Amino acid sequence: MTIGLIIIGDEILSGKRVDQHFPKVLQLLAARGLQLGWAEYLPDDPVRITATLRRTFATSDIVFSCGGIGATPDDHTRAAAAAALGRPLVLHEEGKRNIQARIVQMAREAGNEADLASPENLHRLKMAEFAEGAALIPNPYNNIAGFALGTHYFVPGFPVMAWPMIEWVLDTHHADLFNREPRSERAVLVYEAAESALTPLMVALETSFPGIKVFSLPSVGDARTRRHIELGVKGAPDQVESAFARLCAGLDALRAEYHPVDR
Structure with a gap:
């Protein structure tokens, strides 16, 4: 529902x-x-x-x-x-x-x-x-x-x-x-990357982990912040941690600069 x-x-x-x-x-x-x-x-x-x-x-x-x-x-x-x-x-x-x-x-x-x-x-x-x-x-x-x-x-x-x-x-x-499907979320800020370069990783994550959704929130940056994308996974807690680890491994393989987002 x-x-x-x-x-x-x-x-x-x-x-x-x-x-x-x-x-x-x-x-x-x-x-x-x-x-x-x-x-x-x-x-x-x-x-x-x-x-x-x-x-x-x-x-x-x-x-x-x-x-x-x-x-x-x-x-x-x-x-x-x-x-x-x-x-x-x-x-x-x-x-x-x-x-x-x-x-x-x-x-x-x-x-x-x-x-x-x-x-x-x-x-x-x-x-x-x-x-x-x-x-x-x-x-x-x-x-x-x-x-x-x-x-x-x-x-x-x-x-x-x-x-x-x-x-x-x-x-x-x-x-x-209520609380039937508790949810969690993990994300990173990926700097100076194009969404198109990250899309294959996002598709692979949703294919491998059907209980999660991948989200991508771009920011063009300004005088105080660099251009970045908030990239993360959310959904069933039992899959989020594994999906997040795979996400980070994928970013490492792309040699992307990223930092975890504190919630």
């Missing part, structure tokens, strides 16, 4: 807001011995959101989607998820009760009587309209739930809500994956 992240919002793509979800999700996953496999940023475009979800629903991936589940005209994620699965949007009864309880609470805090039948409050119930068969994701901030469809989890764009909801999903539904 690969873990994916979808971040939705014109405000992210326009630069009006800086995305905070990507680094936080990396942190939440790393704390549980997990890694993010892919991420996509999408605009508030129902056609594009629907097409993306139709594609990801066809996989076995665990997918977190942040944003677009409110009740304003630019919130398309709920309807797009239903369209991607070919299911109707239906009012989730427990989700409805949660929203109504929140309305009553806000009215009491303001010293008013809650009018659950007002047009404004009836419109708020749209936040409990999900694709048929959806399950709720509890929202500890205001009790207005997100929703799950299979292994796709939809949370608000607000970090104060989204992050504890993602943690809840991981701890409640996917604890069996």
